Amino acid sequence: MPPETPRRAGPRPGPKPRLSREKIVRAAVELGPEEVSIGTVAAALGAAPASLYRYIDSLDDLLAAAVESVFAATPLPSAGRGWRAYLEEEAAVRLDLLIRYAGLLPERSADLIVIVSRRFEQLVQGLAGLGFPVEEAVLAVDAVVDLVHDGAAQISHLHDPDDPARPSPAMAAALALYSPDVRAAVEGVLEAPREHLWRKLTLVLDGLAARRETPD
CATH class of the missing domain: 1.10.10.60 (Homeodomain-like)
Known part of the structure; x- marks a missing residue:
């Protein structure tokens, strides 16, 4: 054979x-x-x-x-529930996207700049449709976008990538400089960074609401 x-x-x-x-x-x-x-x-x-x-x-x-x-x-938020829900929805969707793709966002990509700029324009126009003057709409969208992008960047650097239960070396060094009460408060932020970011967003939106109630 x-x-x-x-x-x-x-x-x-x-x-x-x-x-x-x-x-x-x-x-x-x-x-x-x-x-x-x-x-x-x-x-x-x-x-x-x-x-x-x-x-x-x-x-x-x-x-x-x-x-x-x-x-x-990524769909734009719905304007049907008012300006505050509109900005909160954009913040939540954007935060999820930024955290999921942390480290991969091509900050200087020409294509991404075009996409982000177009979305910024659409968000501003959405607020204008809800009664915001264009200048105020630009201020509101810019404040929320900056807050979320900065918050997402901070969240990505808070913990040790090799051991997410531990603070990053830079964060551990900062914690060592704080007084006990401040350190305890900051450690609370480390345990729930998204909730902390959302509290900051609430602060901004509360200020925007007060501004709209008492215009210049």
């Missing part, structure tokens, strides 16, 4: 996958930031990893495009 000839790995049956940058980015979004790599995206598309480089420059390029895609597709 002749020896069995080893089988060579041949091409996969069926048509070759038709790739596009849009399909590759969509696959990356569906995988989520924790799972994205050139290999996992290629596997999800049934393609060879090298074939993706015809449409993307690098993994960083893919991650930036995925974040831009998610940001562009």
Whole structure:
């Protein structure tokens, strides 16, 4: 009986996958930031990893495009429940997005700047439709956006990435400088950073409400 000839790995049956940058980015979004790599995206598309480089420059390029895609597709808040709920909804959605993609947001990406600017315009126009003067709407949206972006950046640096139950080295060094009562209060922030951020947002919105009740 002749020896069995080893089988060579041949091409996969069926048509070759038709790739596009849009399909590759969509696959990356569906995988989520924790799972994205050139290999996992290629596997999800049934393609060879090298074939993706015809449409993307690098993994960083893919991650930036995925974040831009998610940001562009995020629905605007509903204006039907009033200006305060409108800004709170935007803050909540934006915070979730920023924390989920912490470290991946391409801050200087031209495409993301266009998307963020367009969203800023839409939010301002939404407030204007609720009776805000445009200047006041710009002030309100800018205050909320800055607060949320700054808060998300702080949250991402509060804890040790290797041990989330512990403060980051920088935060631990800061805690050591505080008096006992201040340290205890700050440790409370570390235990519930989102709730702390929301309290700060409430403070801003309360001030905006008071400002609207007593206009200049």
